Amino acid sequence: MSEEKAKGLNRRDVIKGLATLPVAGVFAYSWYQKQKIDRMLKNAISDEVNLETEQMAFSSKPNNSQQIRLGIIGAGGRGRSLLKAAGFAEPRFIDDWKWQASQKKTDKRYEEYMQQEDLNLVLNGICDIYEGNAEKALKAGANQYRNGVDGKMGAEPKRYRTYQELLAADDIDAVIIATPDHWHGTITIAAAKAGKHVYCEKPMTWTIPETYEVRKVVKENNIVFQLGHQNRQTESHYKAKQAYEKGLLGKVNLIEVTTNRNSPGGAWQYHIPEDAGPQNIDWNQFIGPAPWHDFSLERFFRWRCWWDYSTGLSGDLFTHEYDAMNQILSLGIPEAAIASGGVYFYKDGRTVPDVLQMTFEYPARDLSLLYSASLSSNKRRGKLIMGHDAYMEVGGNLKLYVDSGSTKYKDKIKEGIIDPKLPLYSFTPGMKQVDAITSPTEQYFAGRGLLYTYRGGKRVDTSHLHIKEWVDCIRSGKQPSCDIDQGFEEAMTAHMGTVSYHENRKVFWDATKEEIV
């Protein structure tokens, strides 16, 4: 005994020292069993899903190509954020983002902007009919070095008083059009005729006749046209398209898209600058193709509230939803549309409705597209593509759930391999890699917007990617994702809804004559 003690080890010691080892054995066995079941379930699902698992790379090419000379027509809020996306942010914003980042480390706007790819553009011309907008845009245009107010600036772009003068300039190759809706078509036509490439904000047109003209002129003049639906760059939409095309959803009969907002700004009651008035707004030019109305600050700054300048919910917000669905399902123009709604909350003199329902019929595809909007409720409803076998919720991320009544997945549901309560497939941009099953916690975070959208490890602005695609196409001669044909479909579909609303009747699309009847 004493000898054994001297060695420091006896049988009792060994037993006691390793007494918990069997627990480790139980752990290892349980782990093995759990992994086996998980792997079996996962393989069974992966066989079903079979989607590409790689994420979109950031297609950054060195800009040794020729510099493209830009002009912008309409440099209000949206116009200036497009300038930022093109690489021309106002110096005051740079200072502000920098300050915000110093206050809160998670505020990445400064870093994100500084990392935004240089597209090798120069902004040579600005046209805006309100001095306040023009001044801000001139400063943005001069800020090619991405500095704050006290930093080094380049030459200011030239200020044009009319779009015709800007389009006549020799030192402009391409224009961004971000005017109110009633000018989109007219200016796009003039720009195409002048041989300038066009990036036009949505919706493509304000009236039906100009829609044909825009398409004709853009095609005749061989310009590169991109409609401003930046959703075309959203990764989850590509994944949704793949899932749909692989038939994971089964037969899709109903799509539901929505708009929900609940704030004065969301309902287009924008701020009216104190210094604004007839002395610094070219009112006659604002009116343009619209019916005459005496000068009104409200109408100038909140033009989206009046049919005289706006396309209402259908053109302004439904088009975002429609274009996403057209991107995913290649819907095209519907055969019929019916709309209803009214001015129910914002009784501020506006003529466009703040509540709108529209149904678009695609009998050849056996499906209906339903749109429902309210500007006085924030209830988030998202985009739902409903198939017999599964449904998809599409947003920044993507979730695909099997339907409990599915025929295709019936056996797997029965065997317990597929649980209709859990997503069969989910995709969260920015995750290290895509997998058929991700944890509920990750999905929860993603759903709450706590994870950012990345491309190639960098957080990027979709508008920047959309402008980049346009610019790349100008250089390569290819067609961008939201080209003139997609734009034509978008405009006509939105117009069908609007005509139905105005005329209080069901309207139809005559595909042979290409007419709304």
Add this chain to the structure above:
Amino acid sequence: MRYSNTQLFWLVGLRVIIGWHFLYEGLVKLINPNWSSVGFLLDSDGPLGDFFQSLATYPDLLHWIDLLNIWGLIAIGAGLMLGFLSRMALVAGIVLLSTYYLSHPPFIGLKYAMPTEGSYLLVNKILIETIALVVLLLFPTSHRIGIDRFIFTEKEA
């Protein structure tokens, strides 16, 4: 410190099941290529919320935080389960759990995106597990039942 057999049995039992929990939490993170602490850190709140959120903003640091979490959980778990370097494992476990608690303290008025499976007022399961580790630190067992018996024989003699 002398324990009765029953006391020793339950103290070792507590050590082993906490070890099990740590080990499993570490291993599931290890085999999930998508796992990252970024969501948890960004969801932080309370007096140290800004600090924990700021950790998530440095990709290089985040990489180390992820590795430290995964291997820390595994090492602590195995240590507690087998009674190997238990003292070190207990201290590390207390530190790690404290950061989890402090980043998501269930204080009155704070809300998290992180789903929880129970209802908590100041005290949550992380705090209970932390205190259980403190108790185990004060009532050591690994020098009797555990690999530490082979390492620290002289001390207990």
